Amino acid sequence: MARVLIVGAGLTGSLCAALLRKEVSSLRYLAVWDKAGDSGGRMTTASSPHNPQCTADLGAQYITCTPHYAKKHQTFYDELLAHGILKLLTSPIEGMMMKEGDCNFVAPQGVSSIIKHYLKESGAEVCFRQCVTQINLRNDKWEVIRETGSPEQFDLVVLTMPVPQILQLQGDIVNLISEYQRQQLESVSYSSRYALGLFYEAGTKIDVPWAGQYITSNPCIRFVSIDNKKRNIESSEIGPSLVIHTTVPFGVAYLEHSIEDVQELIFQHLENILPGLPQPVATKCLKWRHSQVTNAAANCPGQMTLHLKPFLACGGDGFTQSNFDGCITSALCVLEALKNHL
Numbered sequence: 001m002a003r004v005l006i007v008g009a010g011l012t013g014s015l016c017a018a019l020l021r022k023e024v025s026s027l028r029y030l031a032v033w034d035k036a037g038d039s040g041g042r043m044t045t046a047s048s049p050h051n052p053q054c055t056a057d058l059g060a061q062y063i064t065c066t067p068h069y070a071k072k073h074q075t076f077y078d079e080l081l082a083h084g085i086l087k088l089l090t091s092p093i094e095g096m097m098m099k100e101g102d103c104n105f106v107a108p109q110g111v112s113s114i115i116k117h118y119l120k121e122s123g124a125e126v127c128f129r130q131c132v133t134q135i136n137l138r139n140d141k142w143e144v145i146r147e148t149g150s151p152e153q154f155d156l157v158v159l160t161m162p163v164p165q166i167l168q169l170q171g172d173i174v175n176l177i178s179e180y181q182r183q184q185l186e187s188v189s190y191s192s193r194y195a196l197g198l199f200y201e202a203g204t205k206i207d208v209p210w211a212g213q214y215i216t217s218n219p220c221i222r223f224v225s226i227d228n229k230k231r232n233i234e235s236s237e238i239g240p241s242l243v244i245h246t247t248v249p250f251g252v253a254y255l256e257h258s259i260e261d262v263q264e265l266i267f268q269h270l271e272n273i274l275p276g277l278p279q280p281v282a283t284k285c286l287k288w289r290h291s292q293v294t295n296a297a298a299n300c301p302g303q304m305t306l307h308l309k310p311f312l313a314c315g316g317d318g319f320t321q322s323n324f325d326g327c328i329t330s331a332l333c334v335l336e337a338l339k340n341h342l
Contacts, residue, residue: 001028002342003153005144006124007132008160009034010041011327012316012334014115016158017122019335024342030122031154033130033146035161038112039119042291045110046284048199048241056197056227056241057111058286060324061212062089067101069325076328077105085113091230095214106231134171135312142310145171156311158334162290163188163297163318176307184297184304188318190290193222193251196266198280200239206277220269222247239281244270251291259285292322302333311341 004020006013009032017032038044040059048054063086065077080086089104096104107113119126134145141153159166163185177185200206212225223245228234244266254262263285270277296318297304303315315334320326 002026002155003029004031004156004158005142005152005154006030006032006158006160007034007144008032008041008316009036009039009115009119009126009128010160010316011043011115011118011324012330013041013158013160014039014118014122015328015331016160016315016334017124018118019331020338021122021124023335023339026342030124031152032119032122032124032126033132034126034128035131037128039115039126039128040112041115042288043111043115044286045112046197046286048239048282050199050201050281051238053238054199054228054241055110056199056243056284057107057225057231058195058197058243058284059288060111061223061225061230061243061245062093063105063107063324065103065105065325066099070103073325073328080114080117081105083117084108085117087232089230091211091232092209093212093214093225093230094210095216096212108231108233110231132169135169135173136171137176137307137310140310142312143171154310156338157313158338159312159314160316160330160334162190162316163314164190164290166314173306173312176312181304181306184300187295188293188297189295190318191248191251191292191294192255193248193288193291194246194254194262194266195286195288196244196263197227197284197286198242198244198277199282199284200241200278201281202237202239204239204278206240206242206274208274215273218247218269218273220246220250220266221273224270224273242277242280248291251288255287255289259287262287293317293326296320302330303337305337308341311338313337 042059211229315330
C-alpha cells in the first residue's frame, strides 16, 4: 500500500494525482505539495482583494487544441467541456495566430479551475507553502525534507516543478541523477516574463472592440486582455479585470528588478497602448521566471525516471512542450512509468 507524494500543484501535478487515484488501486495516501500559496502553477487565477469574484488569469490565457490532440486527448477535453470548466473562446483576440483546424477554449471560472477540478478528483491531501529542499533515500523509502515542517517518508515521489528547481534539490537525489540525465536536465530552458493584473470596481467601462490583443510595436508589452470579456462573463455587479503580459526580452532585462519598479514601467507603457485608463482598485504583479519552455529535455518522452525502487520520477512541460496538451502527455507518461514499477 503506497504513500505517494507529488511535488507541484500545476497542471501536470494535479492531473498526475487524478490519474493515479483512478488507475492505481494500491494507493494508501496521496499528497500534493506546492511552494506557492494556492494551486494552479502557471495556470494561476488571481482575485481582487475587494471582490473575490473579480478575477484575472495571470498565467495561461486560453487553450489551443490542434486537430491531432483533439483526437488524442479527446476524453480530457470532453470531460472539462461537460463540467463547464472549458468553453469555446468566442471573444475577439486581435493578432492571434490561427492555424487551420485549431480550436481555442477559455475557462469561465478562471484557468486555475482546471487544476482545482483535477485536485478534487484526486482526493489528495493538498498542502501549500511547502518548499521541498532535500530528498534522501532511507530504508527503501524517500525522506522528503521541506523548509518548514518535519521530514516525511514516501514510497513514490513525482516531481513536476520547473526543471531548474529540481536541479536545486539537495540530499541523496544529487548522486542519484546520472551524468547523462543531469546534462539533459541542464539543457532545459525557459523564457521569463511578467504578468500584471488590474482589478476595477463594478460599473467601470473599458471601451475597446476586442477582448484581447497581441501587441507587436511595444518593447515592454506583448499581450493585453480584458479578462472577464475574454471569458465571456461580463456582469454589471462585478468590475472588469485587465491582464498584461510583457515581452520576453523585457522579462529577461528586468528579471532581477523589484516588482514595484517593473509594475511602474508596465503602467508607463500601458498608457501609450490604452491612454486614459481608469484607476484600478487593486493590482497584482507576478514574475514568471520559468514562463514557457524554450528547450525541452531531449530524448525524454514526457518524463524522466531517476530511480526505480523506490520510484522517483520527474515530469512536466520541461519534458514535452509548454501547453495544455504537453502537460497531459507528461502526466500520462508518468502514470505509465509508475504502473510499470508498482
